Amino acid sequence: MSNTLAVQEAPTKEDTLERMRAKLSEFVPDVELQLKAELAYRINVLKRQLNAVILGHNYMEPALFHSVPDYVGDSLELSRISAKTDADIIVFCGVQFMAETAKILNPQKTVLIPSEKAGCSLASGVTVADVRALKSLYPDVPVVSYVNTYADVKAVSDYCCTSGNAAGVVRHLLGKGHQHIIFLPDQYLAHNTAKEVGIPFVIANTEKAVDLPERALIGWHARCEVHELFTTNDVTSVRQQFPDVAIVAHPEVSPEVLELCDASGSTKQMIDYVRKTTADRYLLLTECSMGDNIAAENPDKEMLRLCSHRCPHMGQITLEDTLDALEKIQYKVHLSDELIQAARTPIDRMLEIR
Numbered sequence: 001m002s003n004t005l006a007v008q009e010a011p012t013k014e015d016t017l018e019r020m021r022a023k024l025s026e027f028v029p030d031v032e033l034q035l036k037a038e039l040a041y042r043i044n045v046l047k048r049q050l051n052a053v054i055l056g057h058n059y060m061e062p063a064l065f066h067s068v069p070d071y072v073g074d075s076l077e078l079s080r081i082s083a084k085t086d087a088d089i090i091v092f093c094g095v096q097f098m099a100e101t102a103k104i105l106n107p108q109k110t111v112l113i114p115s116e117k118a119g120c121s122l123a124s125g126v127t128v129a130d131v132r133a134l135k136s137l138y139p140d141v142p143v144v145s146y147v148n149t150y151a152d153v154k155a156v157s158d159y160c161c162t163s164g165n166a167a168g169v170v171r172h173l174l175g176k177g178h179q180h181i182i183f184l185p186d187q188y189l190a191h192n193t194a195k196e197v198g199i200p201f202v203i204a205n206t207e208k209a210v211d212l213p214e215r216a217l218i219g220w221h222a223r224c225e226v227h228e229l230f231t232t233n234d235v236t237s238v239r240q241q242f243p244d245v246a247i248v249a250h251p252e253v254s255p256e257v258l259e260l261c262d263a264s265g266s267t268k269q270m271i272d273y274v275r276k277t278t279a280d281r282y283l284l285l286t287e288c289s290m291g292d293n294i295a296a297e298n299p300d301k302e303m304l305r306l307c308s309h310r311c312p313h314m315g316q317i318t319l320e321d322t323l324d325a326l327e328k329i330q331y332k333v334h335l336s337d338e339l340i341q342a343a344r345t346p347i348d349r350m351l352e353i354r
């Protein structure tokens with residue numbers, strides 16, 4: 001599947017239902033698909049009338065994912081796409097920090113998020129005061145903030161990164177001669193990235209500067225409330241039961257869990273891995289809706305389900321709310337001009353690194 005689902009003209013009601021059936025009839029009962037297709041049809045008509053573009057994160061629930069987004073992808077792909085769109089309205093079917101990033105890249109456009117409840121435990125896990133305290137402890141150390149942060153934290157950071165380019169951004173800074181880098185806020189992504197680039201990892205303490213080795217990634221203690229729940233026991237017991245399974249994890253899981261997996265990467269990189277693997281069955285350690293989306297694309301491979309851990313934030317975004325968003329032009333992302341200007345620099349720096 002390409003990451004674009006764009007169509008030039010709004011498909012008819014019948015076409016919409018047929019497209020959804022083609023992807024989802026193995027998972028979703030037809031009565032449900034008929035209801036969802038009606039909503040998707042109305043969204044797609046309105047989207048064209050309003051010159052809106054819909055961006056859908058890979059975690060969106062299958063009926064939405066396979067019907068209304070013009071583009072689907074991981075945080076990095078969607079940031080790149082939002083920087084180039086000529087639509088008047090961007091509807092972000094994802095969480096708040098993603099919609100904020102789209103607004104920062106498109107200050108003149110209306111950016112909508114279908115639910116105001118779609119937060120993120122990482123984004124709420126670090127504040128501007130935390131970043132300032134770390135900067136005063138380590139004055140010349142650049143701050144890399146994961147894109148899973150709010151605009152005010154980005155505004156006091158030097159670089160952004162996503163799970164798709166974290167190692168690339170850190171290598172870029174090491175290449176510029178920085179021996180120490182502050183990496184916020186995900187403890188596990190920071191630790192996994194430090195391992196990938198081959199430098200020590202230390203956890204910061206805002207009370208006092210910790211002793212640093214010659215080179216180090218200085219991390220924070222926030223975690224993704226979904227990915228932190230996967231355990232080494234989950235992996236070993238799945239492997240015992242299904243010895244031929246390929247296991248791929250998002251790098252927000254702990255380093256101990258990641259060590260036991262066959263591969264890791266951003267949500268896009270996980271999708272690419274499943275497409276390419278020759279294994280007959282696979283397991284994804286991430287939000288489970290994405291598993292359903294991948295399963296719909298890879299009917300020849302068997303997906304094992306570890307679906308007890310769901311992201312409560314991504315789950316807020318529904319077709320019903322997306323229709324409301326377009327009908328009522330809600331919920332608009334509002335950021336001040338100063339904040340947009342300050343938060344744009346670290347995002348632009350990230351986007352310039354290939």
Ligand code: 13P
Nearest residue numbers: 074075076162163266267
């Ligand atoms: P990606 O950038 O890999 O799409 O991940 C975003 C996210 O929130 C993962 O939990």
Ligand code: SF4
Nearest residue numbers: 120121224225226311
């Ligand atoms: Fe945030 Fe975790 Fe949900 Fe991703 S899965 S949006 S990191 S809480």
